[in-house]
Amino acid sequence: MTAPKRTPLYDLHVELGGKMVDFAGWEMPVQYPMGIMGEHKQCRDKAAVFDVSHMGQVILRGENVGEKLEALCPQAYATLKEGKARYGFFTNPDGGIMDDLIVSNAGDHFFVVVNAALRHQDIPHMKANMEGVEVTEIFDRALVAVQGPKAEDVVGDLCPAARHLKFMETTEADIMGVACRVSRLGYTGEDGFEISIPEDKAIEITRAFLAHADCEPAGLGARDSLRLEAGLCLYGNDIDQSTSPVEASLGWAIQKRRREEGGFPGAERIQKELAEGPARKLVGIAPEGRAPARQGVEVQSPEGDTIGQITSGGFGPTVGGPVAMGYVSADHSAAGETVNLIVRGKPLPAQIVALPFVKQNYKR
Amino acid sequence: MATYYSEEHEWIEVEGDTATLGITAHAAEQLGDVVFVEQKDEGEEFEKGDEIGVIESVKAASEIYAPVDGEVIEVNETLADNPASLNDDPEGNAWIYKIKLSNAAQLEDLMDLNGYKTFIG
Numbered sequence: 001m002t003a004p005k006r007t008p009l010y011d012l013h014v015e016l017g018g019k020m021v022d023f024a025g026w027e028m029p030v031q032y033p034m035g036i037m038g039e040h041k042q043c044r045d046k047a048a049v050f051d052v053s054h055m056g057q058v059i060l061r062g063e064n065v066g067e068k069l070e071a072l073c074p075q076a077y078a079t080l081k082e083g084k085a086r087y088g089f090f091t092n093p094d095g096g097i098m099d100d101l102i103v104s105n106a107g108d109h110f111f112v113v114v115n116a117a118l119r120h121q122d123i124p125h126m127k128a129n130m131e132g133v134e135v136t137e138i139f140d141r142a143l144v145a146v147q148g149p150k151a152e153d154v155v156g157d158l159c160p161a162a163r164h165l166k167f168m169e170t171t172e173a174d175i176m177g178v179a180c181r182v183s184r185l186g187y188t189g190e191d192g193f194e195i196s197i198p199e200d201k202a203i204e205i206t207r208a209f210l211a212h213a214d215c216e217p218a219g220l221g222a223r224d225s226l227r228l229e230a231g232l233c234l235y236g237n238d239i240d241q242s243t244s245p246v247e248a249s250l251g252w253a254i255q256k257r258r259r260e261e262g263g264f265p266g267a268e269r270i271q272k273e274l275a276e277g278p279a280r281k282l283v284g285i286a287p288e289g290r291a292p293a294r295q296g297v298e299v300q301s302p303e304g305d306t307i308g309q310i311t312s313g314g315f316g317p318t319v320g321g322p323v324a325m326g327y328v329s330a331d332h333s334a335a336g337e338t339v340n341l342i343v344r345g346k347p348l349p350a351q352i353v354a355l356p357f358v359k360q361n362y363k364r
Numbered sequence: 365m366a367t368y369y370s371e372e373h374e375w376i377e378v379e380g381d382t383a384t385l386g387i388t389a390h391a392a393e394q395l396g397d398v399v400f401v402e403q404k405d406e407g408e409e410f411e412k413g414d415e416i417g418v419i420e421s422v423k424a425a426s427e428i429y430a431p432v433d434g435e436v437i438e439v440n441e442t443l444a445d446n447p448a449s450l451n452d453d454p455e456g457n458a459w460i461y462k463i464k465l466s467n468a469a470q471l472e473d474l475m476d477l478n479g480y481k482t483f484i485g
Contacts, residue, residue, distance in 0.1 A: 036397055160479075290444075
């Protein structure tokens with residue numbers, strides 16, 4: 001086993017009292033002394049800084065990069081305008097999801113962010129399937145997310161250009177004299193930014209964000225409860241090689257032209273499911289009472305038949321109770337349906353609910 | 365009255381043949397924010413090593429294992445409405461059960477405070 005890698009912010013995490021754990025081969029803070037509950041609320045109420053440098057940052061250069069990405073993803077990347085970012089996924093020939101990602105059109109290149117655990121898969125996948133495109137993985141930049149209703153002030157005080165971005169817009173801008181890529185997006189359901197920073201300035205700039213009275217550090221624990229309340233999928237939990245984007249309720253991320261034209265891996269299954277509906281669907285599940293139902297818990301119909309499984313579940317600090325997502329058969333997927341969750345051998349009543357659990361607060 | 369500690373991070377305060385049982389401050393800190401406690405009912409009997417409850421934190425679920433044989437004679441009902449009290453006062457008001465001991469000799473297998481402090485390092 002190789003030792004976990006450290007991000008450019010490692011020393012700062014330790015200094016701030018971060019509880020470090022191995023996550024996808026990286027030594028990352030799961031929480032700071034404030035605790036997951038406090039960090040979660042900090043992000044919903046004010047602003048929180050997350051180190052997401054473990055994610056893969058990739059630069060694509062060449063002719064018609066967007067068109068070539070369309071051969072790997074069901075998104076309309078050929079028409080992605082300069083300065084815009086778009087959520088998407090690589091699909092496999094069976095229509096499953098290989099990874100989810102964010103693609104930004106940075107003008108003279110495309111900037112792609114992929115999951116930490118799948119860097120080793122995604123980089124060769126792009127290299128092998130995008131002829132004439134130079135695929136460069138970036139190892140010398142940190143990626144820092146500033147999220148929450150006060151994120152605009154935290155980032156905008158140091159980077160006025162950030163204030164002018166709308167949700168899913170991206171720009172290159174100076175922060176404390178350093179050229180950074182600033183994108184208005186994130187994975188918490190809140191307004192916020194992800195900022196790609198040269199590694200030697202990462203701690204200095206992150207400290208400057210944290211110097212703002214409304215900003216505190218938050219770890220992976222809060223990141224997980226925030227994204228779950230926001231109804232956002234976690235690769236490896238809620239989506240994987242076997243789940244199609246339609247099953248995962250990610251049909252919204254497949255633009256109209258691509259739905260009609262196809263021409264991406266797994267188009268046959270995905271177009272069929274778009275037209276006829278999938279056999280199972282990822283839904284929000286709200287357990288009654290206070291007991292959380294976690295990943296792997298079986299979902300049963302009131303008659304006692306197995307109808308699915310929870311893929312992400314825990315306690316939602318903003319909701320103030322347990323929250324979960326999971327796959328259930330389509331005939332039980334309507335909001336309001338009653339189901340039972342088998343927690344420690346006992347049926348726990350729950351309701352199928354619309355996602356997200358907490359209203360998304362994006363600046364559109 | 366004497367207090368004993370288990371390797372599963374419970375404390376048990378013994379008075380005659382009854383005892384109060386809870387989790388240690390060290391355990392509570394490791395668990396993080398507690399959001400739910402599943403407890404046995406009054407009158408239930410258990411043996412040493414049995415799972416006698418579950419504590420759910422934001423992070424994960426952790427079982428409570430019986431440090432001795434016994435019977436639940438009182439359940440701390442306040443934990444249902446205020447699970448977070450396990451973070452605030454785990455060795456005081458946030459006790460989990462009062463139990464009747466059925467084999468007091470088992471207490472000898474547990475640690476005293478100094479032993480527990482050494483155990484957790």
